[in-house]
Amino acid sequence: MFRGFTAPLSGRTEREGPSPTSPWAFIRTETGSAAVLLAATLVALAWVNIWPDGYASAWATRMSVQVGGHGVDMDLREWVNSGLMTLFFLVVGLEARREFDMGELRDRRRIPLPMLAGISGMVVPVLLYLALNAGHSTAHGWGAAMSTDTAFALGMLALLGSRFPRRLHTFILTVAVVDDLVALVVIAVAYSDHISWTPLAVGLGALLLVGVARAAGLRRSAVYAVLGVTAWVAFVHSGVDPVVVGLMVGLMAYAYPAPRDALERASGLFRSFREQPTAELEREARQGIASALSPNDRLQRIWHPWSSYVIVPLFALANAGIQLNGSVLAAAFTSRVTLGILLAYGVGKPLAIVSSSALATRLSGGRMRPPVGWGAVLGGGTIAGIGFTVSLLIATLAFHGPQLEQAKIGVLSAVVLAMVDTTLVALVIERLPKARRAKALLGTAQSVVDLTDPVDPDCDHVRGPMDAPVTIVEYGDFECPYCGQAESVVRELLADFGDVRYVWRHLPLNDVHPHAEMAAEAAEAAAAQGRFWAMRDLLFEHQDALTVKDLVRHAEEIGLDVDAFREALRGRKGAARVARDVDSADGSGVSGTPTFFVNGRRHHGAYDIESLSRAVIAARDRALLVDGDV
Numbered sequence: 001m002f003r004g005f006t007a008p009l010s011g012r013t014e015r016e017g018p019s020p021t022s023p024w025a026f027i028r029t030e031t032g033s034a035a036v037l038l039a040a041t042l043v044a045l046a047w048v049n050i051w052p053d054g055y056a057s058a059w060a061t062r063m064s065v066q067v068g069g070h071g072v073d074m075d076l077r078e079w080v081n082s083g084l085m086t087l088f089f090l091v092v093g094l095e096a097r098r099e100f101d102m103g104e105l106r107d108r109r110r111i112p113l114p115m116l117a118g119i120s121g122m123v124v125p126v127l128l129y130l131a132l133n134a135g136h137s138t139a140h141g142w143g144a145a146m147s148t149d150t151a152f153a154l155g156m157l158a159l160l161g162s163r164f165p166r167r168l169h170t171f172i173l174t175v176a177v178v179d180d181l182v183a184l185v186v187i188a189v190a191y192s193d194h195i196s197w198t199p200l201a202v203g204l205g206a207l208l209l210v211g212v213a214r215a216a217g218l219r220r221s222a223v224y225a226v227l228g229v230t231a232w233v234a235f236v237h238s239g240v241d242p243v244v245v246g247l248m249v250g251l252m253a254y255a256y257p258a259p260r261d262a263l264e265r266a267s268g269l270f271r272s273f274r275e276q277p278t279a280e281l282e283r284e285a286r287q288g289i290a291s292a293l294s295p296n297d298r299l300q301r302i303w304h305p306w307s308s309y310v311i312v313p314l315f316a317l318a319n320a321g322i323q324l325n326g327s328v329l330a331a332a333f334t335s336r337v338t339l340g341i342l343l344a345y346g347v348g349k350p351l352a353i354v355s356s357s358a359l360a361t362r363l364s365g366g367r368m369r370p371p372v373g374w375g376a377v378l379g380g381g382t383i384a385g386i387g388f389t390v391s392l393l394i395a396t397l398a399f400h401g402p403q404l405e406q407a408k409i410g411v412l413s414a415v416v417l418a419m420v421d422t423t424l425v426a427l428v429i430e431r432l433p434k435a436r437r438a439k440a441l442l443g444t445a446q447s448v449v450d451l452t453d454p455v456d457p458d459c460d461h462v463r464g465p466m467d468a469p470v471t472i473v474e475y476g477d478f479e480c481p482y483c484g485q486a487e488s489v490v491r492e493l494l495a496d497f498g499d500v501r502y503v504w505r506h507l508p509l510n511d512v513h514p515h516a517e518m519a520a521e522a523a524e525a526a527a528a529q530g531r532f533w534a535m536r537d538l539l540f541e542h543q544d545a546l547t548v549k550d551l552v553r554h555a556e557e558i559g560l561d562v563d564a565f566r567e568a569l570r571g572r573k574g575a576a577r578v579a580r581d582v583d584s585a586d587g588s589g590v591s592g593t594p595t596f597f598v599n600g601r602r603h604h605g606a607y608d609i610e611s612l613s614r615a616v617i618a619a620r621d622r623a624l625l626v627d628g629d630v
Helices: 023-050 052-059 076-101 112-133 137-145 150-163 166-190 197-215 221-238 243-251 260-275 279-291 295-319 326-332 336-363 374-383 389-398 401-430 434-442 481-496 516-527 532-541 548-557 562-570 575-587 609-626
Strands: 062-067 070-075 461-463 470-476 500-506 595-598
Touching (some): 023 052, 023 150, 052 076, 070 221, 076 166, 076 221, 076 243, 076 295, 076 389, 112 137, 137 166, 137 336, 137 389, 150 166, 150 374, 150 401, 166 243, 166 374, 166 389, 197 243, 260 279, 295 389, 326 401, 374 401, 374 434, 389 401, 401 434, 470 481, 470 609, 481 500, 481 532, 481 609, 500 575, 516 532, 516 548
Antiparallel strands (some): 062 070, 461 500, 470 595
């Protein structure tokens, strides 16, 4: 019932099965895949320059899949670009849906800014490209000069580490999602072949059936797989690029926290299997656990690693091969295609993202502003100048021969330029005085609050100064071993930071910890005598001693009126207080223990002293900026 450690002090006892896919999980996968993507690009370049005929012939190999006289016949490069990349856009759609349902965009007031930044970050680069190519045959390749590569951009930000705030990752991720959605519309409309309406109608009908099945609550994966493949094949024959199928299916996969009744049913099924491990009970337990998760969560867990570590690198291997020599490079860097792409990404992207964000902030009177400071926005604009995956995909649709080679050189050169520019921005910000650096990185925008029930000093259990700029709320379980491990970190954190307010809220996981709820009620019985923190600390020191007799002994040890304590336990006088905390955990989407919130924002990832200290420092700096003290 316990998850193993995935990082130092990152374990958690789950109450809701596997937790919903967090933005940081998405970002970590994209960050790791950036290295694989870079390696695949270098292999493609080496392959085509060492053995050009072998590279060309390998990807020109035909592969046909036929069923009953109907099927699809494409070369290997087309299977990658139109087949596997459909799964890449499935992941894009899933992440867009997750952001809308559970991420930053669940606050609908935050949608216009990244949407404006994403759209302007495509329009301005396209205009700059057309400024160089208007009136020439290369003008039709404008689509290759607009899209940001999510994996490379987030990977580069990760390499820069603490030089940029983590919220910049989320901001760029949101902008990139908008970017990818628009790019796919461009592919479908501007770069599709002559449209055949009958197969297009079949494909749209299959997608409509996916929506109907989803609305009806059907959870049979095989049904969705058949409908998805049908839609894909139909779009192939229609002339519309079939990658649109992945996006549409991803957008229809809703994301939501696991319902309590589904979780309790899953726990019961697992216990039944543990007591009687039969094949039938194993199947029921597996289905019960799966049914507790949202379709979005299950699909992301399956396809996101494949997309990041296999599909996108394969795409790079198939498309990034360029024969490099002096004459090719000389022709490229004097061509309108290469220079147009470099101008679009190197100048257009940062100019558009920064200016559109500034314009939105000004016109809204500051009500709509980026979640980070303007220095970080500039760094995000320069890193958004990495246009690789979708840019290369459109280039292969728009160009052929030497022009395609020039486009590829422009795309790869833009990657290098964006990395250099972002590093320079980070170094300049790093040299600013501390107060100005904090403002440049963090900004003054109010945060999205994940904690639905704000801290109430009259009801909550609070340690530390009441006027502290940083408040940490922990949802915990006295029997949870991970909470026990986190306790030493919490004590060290409070000792290191004198301006932190710490709040404990109960979340006893009854289905996995049989003594947790009684221990929580014992803490409340001690609170009635003004000794909550003494009892809480003792319970963590003796996590293996939580029976009624143990609890009474603990009460004696801290000097409570034992008769009153027994009466409170017998009458369950603390049950309502514990239930209130559990309800607040439900409202905030808490999936297990321990779960921390720092100034209302959920803390994702490890809860070792280094990670929590960084979160506290960032929250304190932002609180001081918002209050106008810096």
